[in-house]
Amino acid sequence: xxxxxxxxxxxxxxxxxxxxxxxxxxxxxxxxxxxxxxxxxxxxxxxxxxxxxxxxxxxxxxxxxxxxxxxxxxxxxxxxxxxxxxxxxxxxxxxxxxxxxxxxxxxxxxxxxxxxxxxxxxxxxxxxxxxxxxxxxxxxxxxxxxxxxxxxxxxxxxxxxxxxxxxxxxxxxxxxxxxxxxxxxxxxxxxxxxxxxxxxxxxxxxxxxxxxxxxxxxxxxxxxxxxxx
Numbered sequence: 039x040x041x042x043x044x045x046x047x048x049x050x051x052x053x054x055x056x057x058x059x060x061x062x063x064x065x066x067x068x069x070x071x072x073x074x075x076x077x078x079x080x081x082x083x084x085x086x087x088x089x090x091x092x093x094x095x096x097x098x099x100x101x102x103x104x105x106x107x108x109x110x111x112x113x114x115x116x117x118x119x120x121x122x123x124x125x126x127x128x129x130x131x132x133x134x135x136x137x138x139x140x141x142x143x144x145x146x147x148x149x150x151x152x153x154x155x156x157x158x159x160x161x162x163x164x165x166x167x168x169x170x171x172x173x174x175x176x177x178x179x180x181x182x183x184x185x186x187x188x189x190x191x192x193x194x195x196x197x198x199x200x201x202x203x204x205x206x207x208x209x210x211x212x213x214x215x216x217x218x219x220x221x222x223x224x225x226x227x228x229x230x231x232x233x234x235x236x237x238x239x240x241x242x243x244x245x246x247x248x249x250x251x252x253x254x255x256x257x258x259x260x261x262x263x264x265x266x267x
Contacts, residue, residue, distance in 0.1 A: 041253055043220070045196045046138060047187060049205035050149040051086055052227030054135075054246070055159060057125040060117070061086055065097075067120075068112035072105075086228045087150045087207035089175030117155060127163055128226070130247035135168045137250050144194060147172040148186040148203065148213070170194060182212030187219060202240075204249070211237035222252070 051057045065082045069075075077097060085093035090113065094106050101109075139145060145168050149156055153174045160166040171193050173186040191198050203214035206227020211234055214221035223234035223242040231242050241252060 041255065042200055043143070043202045043253060044200040045144045045146060045191075045194060045202070046249075047146045047148050047190060047201060047203045047219075049087065049203075049207070049210050050147055050151055050156060050159065052206035053204060053210075053224055054127060054131045054165070055125055055163070056128050057159075058083055058086060058228060060123040060125045063123040064113050064116040067116045068109050071112040072108060083228055087181055087205070087209045089150050089180030090152070092175075092180040093150075114152070114154075118158065125159070127165075128246055130245070132163065132165065134246050134249055135165060138253075139168045141250065143253075144196065145169050146190045146194070148181075148190060148210075149173070150175045150181060150209070152176045181207075181209035182216055184213055184217035187213060187217035191217075191219075206234075208233055208237055211239055214239075222249075 048054055051061060062079055062082045066076065069077060081097065085096050088096070090110050091106055094101060094109050098105065135145065147156065147169055149172070151159070151174055153176055156172060156174050160169070160172075171190055173189055175181070175186075178185040178189055187198070187201070187203065191201060198217055198219040201219040202222055203210055203217075203219055204222045204224065205211065206224045207229045211221045211223060215237060221237065221239040223231065223239040224246060225231040225234070225242050225244050234242060243249060243252060
């Protein structure tokens with residue numbers, strides 16, 4: 039590979055999987071279960087990428103631990119088997135992962151999902167074979183804290199300067215900057231390109247299928263910016 043990047047760390051929801059509709063539907067169902075007033079779609083989608091406790095605090099500032107536990111329980115009840123809204127990989131995501139895997143990159147995941155949800159998604163999409171290590175928000179501090187990335191680098195023995203965090207939210211970009219590694223944004227997920235570019239990623243892709251070409255230097259559609267690290 040004629041570039042310095044050895045390890046590609048992917049966000050899951052909104053980057054590899056088109057799951058916004060399902061996540062928002064489960065949040066909406068949890069809100070209804072608890073007898074709360076409905077929340078706007080945009081407000082709920084904005085917290086995708088955070089761990090559930092952090093998302094709940096943004097949606098319901100000042101809520102106590104009992105409320106948080108009840109909301110998490112209702113959300114997981116719907117997400118892990120009772121919500122029928124489909125979630126699928128973005129077109130070309132599976133083939134892109136296979137190409138990167140076969141090209142010799144090491145692949146990892148850092149996600150705001152819980153472990154049960156991620157393991158279920160990896161199994162259903164048959165993507166588990168591609169990843170050397172995965173970290174979830176119930177195993178480490180939530181984004182934008184860098185703990186998930188630091189743990190991944192330590193586990194694989196990779197220097198952060200040889201890593202690239204790929205994600206669709208500003209939480210991903212902030213986490214990468216906090217971990218002193220590189221970031222690459224994708225524009226088709228939850229947060230807009232303008233919002234992502236405020237955090238100085240190396241580029242912003244409109245299609246996950248463009249990633250292999252971007253990595254080899256064929257990047258006419260990338261926004262050239264220096265990372266903060």
